[in-house]
Structures are given as structure tokens and as C-alpha cells.
Amino acid sequence: MPEGQRADARRNYARILAVAEQEVAAHGPEASLEQIARIAGVGSATVRRHFPSRQALLEAVSEKRIEALRLRAEDLAGEQNSRDALLTWLSEVVAYCVSARGLAAALAYDEDPTQNGCAAALEEAGRDLLARAARDGAVAPDVTVADLLSLIVGIVLISQYAPDPEARADRLFQLAVAGLSPQR
The missing domain is CATH 1.10.357.10 (Tetracycline Repressor, domain 2)
Known part of the structure; x- marks a missing residue:
């Protein structure tokens, strides 16, 4: 995660990453980015901003x-x-x-x-x-x-x-x- 981000952006990143770890473990590399966003409580644009690919x-x-x-x-x-x-x-x-x-x-x-x-x-x-x-x-x-x-x-x-x-x-x-x- 890039340094200098706002506190809420750091929290979002950490939450998205934690959910992504669980989803990838459960569903493999094709885990749904939309599902990750939904579970993390953020929009899909927020997921894509932190993880562009x-x-x-x-x-x-x-x-x-x-x-x-x-x-x-x-x-x-x-x-x-x-x-x-x-x-x-x-x-x-x-x-x-x-x-x-x-x-x-x-x-x-x-x-x-x-x-x-x-x-x-x-x-x-x-x-x-x-x-x-x-x-x-x-x-x-x-x-x-x-x-x-x-x-x-x-x-x-x-x-x-x-x-x-x-x-x-x-x-x-x-x-x-x-x-x-x-x-x-």
C-alpha cells in the first residue's frame, strides 16, 4: 500500500486485502472483484483504484x-x-x-x-x-x-x-x- 494515503484509504486497502485473501482462498484466482468489494463494504471502483488489475x-x-x-x-x-x-x-x-x-x-x-x-x-x-x-x-x-x-x-x-x-x-x-x- 502506498505511503501517504489518507487513514480511510489505508483502512479500505487493508479491509479489501483481507477479504481478497479469503475470497481467493475460497474461489481461486477468479474470485469476483465485485464480491470482494461487496464483502469489504466498498464500491468496485475503490477496489480497482487500489488494485488496477x-x-x-x-x-x-x-x-x-x-x-x-x-x-x-x-x-x-x-x-x-x-x-x-x-x-x-x-x-x-x-x-x-x-x-x-x-x-x-x-x-x-x-x-x-x-x-x-x-x-x-x-x-x-x-x-x-x-x-x-x-x-x-x-x-x-x-x-x-x-x-x-x-x-x-x-x-x-x-x-x-x-x-x-x-x-x-x-x-x-x-x-x-x-x-x-x-x-x-
């Missing part, structure tokens, strides 16, 4: 989760096994995306990837983990965090309607990590 709303709703994932990447950076550290973090990104229904959609917006705050923050957070794993030969050197986030978004979006989305997303993630070759 659905992407802006999803990014605001996801901000705390993204920060938690950033901090977790920092924690894992000190782990001895760089591959395990990276895979642990990526697995936690999958779990967060499944539990926070709007997060995968927020990451998927790509009209202008440089303007996607969620994706940019996660790319930055995972950059050191991936670079270290690549240096250690645990990951192919041409893999990017953007590649991995795209894979995660696809897994989460395809799993969201499964009877057990968490289990389905985890299975697909583990399959992607292991590859198709039989275990030796």
Missing part, C-alpha cells in the same frame, strides 16, 4: 507467502547438500502454490514478465540455491529458476481439481525430479 490483487494477496518462501530459501542456502536444499525449497513452493490457490495463477501471468512481482521475487529467492546446485553438478547448468517455476505452475494448475490436490502435485513434482527412467 487482477494481477495486482493476486500479487498483494500472495505477498506474505512469497516473503516466507524468500526467507526459506535464505535458510536453506547454508545446507550442505545443494541439490537437497534446492529440491526442498521447490517442494515447499509447490506446497504453497497448492494451498494458496491464487499463487500459481499469479506466477503464471506473463503479459510482461518483468512486471510480475511474484515471479520476480521467487526467481530472485531461488537464484542462489539453483546456482549452487549447478556449480556442484547437481543440476544441469542451463536450467533457470523461471524454468522451474513454470514447471511448478503447470503441476499446480493441473492438480488443483484432483480429489487430493496436494498429493497429486507432490507426485507430479517428484516424477519431474526423478524423470521417467526406472530407478537403478
